[in-house]
Amino acid sequence: MTETVPVHRPGPRSWAILVAAEAKMVARDTSGLVVPLGLPVLILVMNGLAFGGEDAYEGIPVFERYVMPVALTIVIAMIGVVNMPSFLSYYRRTKILRRLSATPANPAMVLAAQVIVGIVQSVIGVVIGVAAAMAFFDVGLPDRLGAALAVLGLAALTMYAIGMFVAAIAPSPNASVAIGLVIFFALGATGGMFGPTGNLPRPVAAVGEVLPFGASVQAVGNAWVGADQSPAHLIAMAAAIIVSTAIAIRLFRWDA
Amino acid sequence: MPAIEARGLRKRYGDTVAVDDIDITVETGEVYGVLGRNGAGKTTAVETIAGLRRPDSGTVTVLGLDPWRDRARLRQVLGVQLQDAYVHGALKVAELVRLYRSFYRSGADPEELIERVGLTEQRGTRFERLSGGQQQRLSIALALAGGPRAVILDELTTGLDPEARRGMWSMVEDLREDGVTVVLVSHQMEEVERLCGQVAIIDRGRVVAVDTPAGLVARAGLDQILRFRVARRFDPAVLDGVEEVRSVRADDREVTVTGTGDLLQAVSSALVKADVAATGTRYQQATLEDAFLALTGNPIESEESA
Numbered sequence: 001m002t003e004t005v006p007v008h009r010p011g012p013r014s015w016a017i018l019v020a021a022e023a024k025m026v027a028r029d030t031s032g033l034v035v036p037l038g039l040p041v042l043i044l045v046m047n048g049l050a051f052g053g054e055d056a057y058e059g060i061p062v063f064e065r066y067v068m069p070v071a072l073t074i075v076i077a078m079i080g081v082v083n084m085p086s087f088l089s090y091y092r093r094t095k096i097l098r099r100l101s102a103t104p105a106n107p108a109m110v111l112a113a114q115v116i117v118g119i120v121q122s123v124i125g126v127v128i129g130v131a132a133a134m135a136f137f138d139v140g141l142p143d144r145l146g147a148a149l150a151v152l153g154l155a156a157l158t159m160y161a162i163g164m165f166v167a168a169i170a171p172s173p174n175a176s177v178a179i180g181l182v183i184f185f186a187l188g189a190t191g192g193m194f195g196p197t198g199n200l201p202r203p204v205a206a207v208g209e210v211l212p213f214g215a216s217v218q219a220v221g222n223a224w225v226g227a228d229q230s231p232a233h234l235i236a237m238a239a240a241i242i243v244s245t246a247i248a249i250r251l252f253r254w255d256a
Numbered sequence: 257m258p259a260i261e262a263r264g265l266r267k268r269y270g271d272t273v274a275v276d277d278i279d280i281t282v283e284t285g286e287v288y289g290v291l292g293r294n295g296a297g298k299t300t301a302v303e304t305i306a307g308l309r310r311p312d313s314g315t316v317t318v319l320g321l322d323p324w325r326d327r328a329r330l331r332q333v334l335g336v337q338l339q340d341a342y343v344h345g346a347l348k349v350a351e352l353v354r355l356y357r358s359f360y361r362s363g364a365d366p367e368e369l370i371e372r373v374g375l376t377e378q379r380g381t382r383f384e385r386l387s388g389g390q391q392q393r394l395s396i397a398l399a400l401a402g403g404p405r406a407v408i409l410d411e412l413t414t415g416l417d418p419e420a421r422r423g424m425w426s427m428v429e430d431l432r433e434d435g436v437t438v439v440l441v442s443h444q445m446e447e448v449e450r451l452c453g454q455v456a457i458i459d460r461g462r463v464v465a466v467d468t469p470a471g472l473v474a475r476a477g478l479d480q481i482l483r484f485r486v487a488r489r490f491d492p493a494v495l496d497g498v499e500e501v502r503s504v505r506a507d508d509r510e511v512t513v514t515g516t517g518d519l520l521q522a523v524s525s526a527l528v529k530a531d532v533a534a535t536g537t538r539y540q541q542a543t544l545e546d547a548f549l550a551l552t553g554n555p556i557e558s559e560e561s562a
Contacts, residue, residue: 005321005329006361014358021347021355028346028382094342102308102336103402104328105359 010105015113018105022113025087026121032086036078036121040071040129048137061225063139068129069220070192073155073213075125077187079118080159082180085167087114089176092167097254107254115160122156143226151223154237155216161241162212164248187213210236257320259284259406259437260305265314267300274300275311276461282406282454287428287438289452289469291445291548297461298441299339302408305439306336319405332361335404337395339411339441345384349375352383353397360402372430373397374423389420396427406437413447425451445545455544459552469544476550478542479514482523484534486511494530498522 010018027033047067088111091097097107133139142148162183170176185193190200190208197205197214208214215233222229260282267275275297282288292298303309305316307323307330316323321330343352353366364372370379373393378386386394392412399407409428413421428451431438442448448455449469456466467475479502490506500522501515511534513523520539527534 005319005326005333007328008332008361009328010359017355017358021344021351024351025344025346091344094345095338095340096342096344098308099338099341099343099398102306102331102338102341103356103359104331104361 008104010109014105015109018109019113019116022087022110022117023120026083026117032083033121036075036083037125037128039078040074040125041132043067043071043074044129044133044137063133063137064142064224065221066192066196066217068133068139068224069217071129071133072126072152072220073191073216074188074193075129076122076152076156076216077159077184077213079122079125080156080163081166081184081187082163082177083121084114084118084160084163085170085180086173086176088167089170090173092254093173095255101254118160119156126152142220142224144223147229148220148223151216151219151229151234154234155212155219158212158216158237158240158244161244161248164252165244168248168251168253187211190214192217209233212237212240215240257284258282259286259319260288260439261315261317262301262305263315265301265304265316266312267297267304267309268312273461275304278314278458278461278463280305280456280463282437282439284437285432285435286453287432287440287451289448289455290439290441290458291443291448291455292458293443293552296458298443298458299410301458302410302439302441303338306334306408308336308338332402333405335399335402335407337399337407337409337412339414341395343383343394343398346382348380348382349386349394350379352394353401356398356401363401363403366401369397369400372400373427389416389423392416392420392424393427396424400431404436406439407431408439408441410441412440412442413444421447445543445548449544457548457551465551472551473542473544473547474517476542476547477516478546478550479516480519480542481540482513482515482519482537483539484511484537485509487533487535490532494532495523495526498526 044067047063091110097110100107100110130141134141163180166176166180166183170179188194190204190211191197191214192208193213197208200208209218210232215236219229219233219237258281260280262278262280265275265278266273278297278301280288280290280301290298290302300309304311305318305323307327310324318330319333323330347355349370350366353370357363357366357369370376373396375390375393375397378390383391383394396409396412399409412428413424416424425447428438428440440448440452453468454466455469455472457464457472465472465475486509490509490511492504492506495501495504495513500517500519501513503514505512513519515522
C-alpha cells in the first residue's frame with residue numbers, strides 16, 4: 001500500500017484513440033455527417049441552375065464572390081454551431097463526461113477531440129464543395145488562396161466559439177439542436193444564405209454583414225476575387241469569438 | 257492500513273443533508289457493502305470517496321491517497337462504476353474497452369477483459385444495442401480497464417434479470433479472489449448477504465450499523481423460530497434452563513420454540529440430554545432484511561421511488 005502511484009496522463013496514443021472514437025461517433029450519426037457535407041453541394045447546384053451560364057451578375061462574378069463563400073460558410077457553421085454542441089450536450093446529459101472524469105482522462109479531452117473531428121469534417125466539406133464547383137461550374141481557386149484559408153480558419157473558430165456558447169446554455173441535447181439551428185438560420189438569413197444581401201432591407205443587411213455568417217461570406221468572397229480584406233469583417237468575427245467564449249466559460253457545466 | 261478510510265463525511269445540498277457524519281473503513285481485499293434504501297445517501301457517500309464530489313467536511317483516504325489532492329494518481333488505481341452513467345452510445349464494445357484502457361498507464365488486455373465479462377460475442381456491437389445486462393457487464397469491464405486495486409460498484413445489478421445478476425455476482429467473487437478491494441453499493445439484501453464481508457447500513461445519511469451480514473442479524477436481536485415434532489407428550493420444563501430460549505409452545509405433539517443466539521444448537525443438546533427424540537425439525541432464522549428493517553425502522557421498499 002505504501003508503494004507510490006506515479007502520476008500518469010493519457011498520452012498521444014490515448015489521444016489518437018479518443019479522436020478516432022469521436023470520429024466514429026460523428027460518422028455513425030448519419031444526418032450529422034451528411035447534412036453539412038451535402039447541403040453546400042445542393043446550394044452550389046441550385047445556384048448553378050439559377051445563374052446558369054452567367055459568369056457575372058451586375059458585374060460581379062457570382063460564384064466566386066457569393067455562392068462559394070456561402071457554401072463554405074454553411075459547412076463550417078453547420079458543424080460548429082449545430083453539430084458539435086449537440087454532441088457535447090448529449091455527452092453531458094447522459095453523464096458520459098462525468099463517467100470520464102472518474103478515469104485519468106479529463107472530460108476536456110473529449111471537447112478537444114470533438115473540435116479536432118469537426119475541423120477535419122469541415123476541411124472535407126470545404127474540399128468537396130470547392131472540387132464540385134471547379135468540376136461543374138468552372139470556378140477557380142481563390143485569387144488570394146492564403147487569405148481565403150486564413151479567413152476560413154478564423155470563421156471556423158468563430159463558429160466553434162458560438163457552438164461552445166450553445167453547448168453552455170442548452171439544458172438538453174434537443175434544446176441544443178434547436179438553439180443551434182435558430183442561431184444558424186438567423187445568422188445565415190441575414191448573411192446571404194438565401195440570396196444576395198442586396199435583396200434584404202438595408203439595415204438588416206448592414207447588421208448581417210458584421211454577424212459571423214455574413215462576415216465570413218464577405219471576407220471569403222473578398223479573398224476569392226482578389227479584393228482587400230475589410231477590417232470590419234475580421235473584427236466582427238474576433239469580437240464574436242471573444243464574447244461567445246467568455247459566456248461559454250462562465251456558463252459551461254460538465255455535469256447534467 | 258485500510259484501503260479506504262472516510263472520517264466524518266458531511267455533504268448537504270441546499271437544505272437537504274445527504275451525508276451526515278459518515279465514517280467508513282474498508283480493509284484491503286475485502287468486499288464492503290453499503291446498504292440502504294434509495295435516497296439514503298449511499299451514492300453521495302461513495303462518490304465523495306471516489307473524489308467525484310467534494311465533501312463539506314471530513315477526510316477521505318483511498319489507497320493512501322487524497323481523492324482531491326492526488327486526483328490524478330487515484331484515478332490510475334481506483335475503478336468506478338457509476339449508477340446511471342452512460343458511455344458513447346454509437347461505439348462498439350471492443351472500441352469502448354480499448355478507449356478506456358488507453359487512459360491508464362497499465363491494466364488489462366482489452367480482449368481478455370471482454371472475454372472475462374462474457375461479451376466476446378458482442379465485441380462488435382454498439383453500446384446502445386446491448387441489453388441491460390450486457391451494458392452492465394461492459395460497465396464493469398470499463399471500471400476494470402486500468403487494473404484497479406480498488407473498485408467502487410454502484411447498484412451493480414439493479415434492473416437485471418436473475419441470471420444476469422448471478423453473472424455479476426460471480427464477477428465480484430473473482431475480484432475478491434484477485435485481492436481487489438470492492439465497495440458494493442446496493443439495496444438488495446441477497447446480493448449483500450452473499451458477497452460482502454462487512455456491511456454498513458446507511459439510513460438518512462448516517463451509518464446506523466457496521467458488521468458482517470450475520471453479525472447484523474445477531475445485532476438486531478431478532479428471534480429465531482424452531483419447530484419440531486415429538487413422539488410423546490412434550491414437557492416444556494425440559495427447556496427451562498436453556499438461556500437462549502424465549503418461549504415454548506407445545507401443541508399436542510408439535511412444538512414451537514423461539515429464541516436468540518445459537519438457538520438450534522442449544523435446544524438440540526437440551527433435547528438429547530432429556531432423551532427426547534425430535535423429528536421434522538424446521539428452523540427459521542431472521543434474514544438480513546429483517547435485520548435491516550429492525551435497524552432502520554422502515555421497510556426498504558417504502559422510499560423506492562426516491
